Amino acid sequence: MSVIRIVVLFGATLTTGLGAGLFYSYACSVMPGLAQADDRSFIEVMQRINVAILNGWFMLSFLGALMLIGIAGVLELKGGNRTALLWIGAAAVFQLAVLVITGVVNVPLNNRLAAAGSPDGIADLAAVRAAFETTWVRWNLVRALTSTAAFACMAWALRLSARTPAAG
Incomplete structure (x- = not known):
């Protein structure tokens, strides 16, 4: 169980990172x-990025x-470190916040x-650019900070858990 627990923790930490x-x-x-960039280039590039990012690799981590x-x-919970x-x-709360912000703000934009x-x-x-850019950038910064907090929490949990023998 210990190996599976560490592998899953590592995967969660990696995808969060x-x-x-x-x-x-x-x-x-x-x-x-x-x-x-000028308005035309900004809109065209953001439209292309928003299509390109919808792929399996992104969804796997997101x-x-x-x-x-x-x-x-x-x-x-079943056999690890309670502090971890x-x-x-x-991390779950921070990561859920990232998903909510994305779904409520960034995706509609x-x-x-x-x-x-x-x-x-x-x-x-x-x-069109003005209705998009400032709000999108502001909330992306919040996502960056929130997802970084989730990553830090997972990294610390991994460290704590790796030092704890499996229960059982």
Whole structure:
């Protein structure tokens, strides 16, 4: 059981870290870079990114992280370190917050941007960009911080759990 518990904890930590890295990358490079682009380029690139990111690899880390955190919590509850379980619980709360923010804020903004159509057919590019950019960037920063907190909690839980012999 100990090996399975550690493998699941490691997988949860890894997928959580991948998500944190993604949101961090957007916060410190992608969005600041796009902020320098003209309205047409900004809209076109964000529309393309929003389509490209919907792939299995992204979904594996994005949805898989919360699933693995949940499994890690169950395994830790059944035979692990109670202190590690608290950190896993905190990670679950942070990771759930990332999913909620994404579903309530970022995805609807992405959908509105897609519904605006091709930049060639948008009459007021500046208005479409303004309705998207500031809010999306602000909430992505919150996702970056929240997912980083989830990753830190999982890393600490992994450390604690790896030092605890399996119950049983």
